[in-house]
Amino acid sequence: MKTSLLMLHGAIGASCQLKAIAGELSERYDVHLLDFPGHGGEALPAESFSIPLFADAARNYIQDHNLVQPMVFGYSMGGYVAMYLASRHPELLSRIVTLGTKFHWNETSAAREVKMLDPAVIAEKVPAFAAALKTMHAPNDWKQVLHNTADMLLNMGRDNLLTPADFQNIKLPCLLMQGDRDKMVTFDETIATYKKLPDARLAVLPNTPHPMEQVNPSLIAYLIK
Template sequence: MKTPLILLHGALGAAAQFEKLAKELSDYYEVHVPNLPGHGGTRMPDESFSIALFADALAGYIRTNDLEQPSIFGYSMGGYVAMYLARHFPNMPGNIITLGTKFHWDAPTAARELKMLDPGTIETKVPAFASALATLHAPNDWKEVVHNTALMLEEMGRHNPLSLDDYKDIKSPSLIMLGDRDKMVTLDETAAVYRQLPAAQMAVLPGTPHPIEQVEVELLSGMIGRV
């Protein structure tokens, strides 16, 4: 019987981004690739985007599919959601693997990220990205996804949902990964969380930037299989 493994996308992302990774891992795991609320064409939630909302949705997915302590790989924001789930639903997840997760949030951090989340600027300066977002989130309006994400990050800048002390209470075996070319997430914040976790490993992936589309699938699948 294969171990269940959930692949969790990042902010502005969707399950479709994991097609190659899911195929690579399917020989060894029972792979699940859900979309978080409002992403990948799923219905926009009545309440605002938040880490708590996404963690509740993930918990609901685990219950609905009768998954017993599934391993969870979370890319970027997906890793934060997985950690939040483990903190608040400690018996629900099995192993947790994160890649490129930004753990440190304060007002200046949020302000930097918000500069890149203006739909008009995205359309004008990076039209290919705007087109990709439109495809990922259809039939939803991708601009609404961007706007709701910006509001969430602004709130995270005011109040980080997980403090460093929270990670001490996460008992799930964890692998915390960062790409050596990641320009969004720092080594310091990644190592700080790694040091707080009671049962963690840490890895720096060579030649790896932040965007999931630029991560080598074979390298990532091999690392996931180590935990």
């Protein structure tokens, strides 16, 4: 029987961005792609975007699809969701792999990220990206997805939900991956989290920036395997 693998996308993203990696892994794993509420065409939730909301969506998916302690791969925010889920429901998962996940948030870092989520600026300066977001989140309004995400990040800056004690209590095997050219996540914060986790490994990916579209799917799949 194949091991189940649940793949979680990043903020303002969707599961379609992970299909290339999923394709590399499908022979070995029973791969599942999840779109968080309000993403990838999933209905916008009545409540605000939050890590607990997305972790509940992952937990419900695992239970509804009868996945027995799946491995979870989380890109960027998806990795944070995976760690949050493991800190609250460790019995649900077998291991965690993250890529480009920012674990340490404060008001300064949150404000910096929110500045890059201005729909008007994106539409004017990067129209191709705006078009991609529109397609990715249809029929939802991609601008609303960005606004909701900005609010979530500001809340995370005020109250970082994962503490050092949370990481120390996550006993699952974990692999933290970071690109050597990632401008969003610092090596210091990734290494600090790696050192707190009792059973962790660290991988630095060469010639790899933060955006999922610019990573090497074969390399990611190799490291997951």
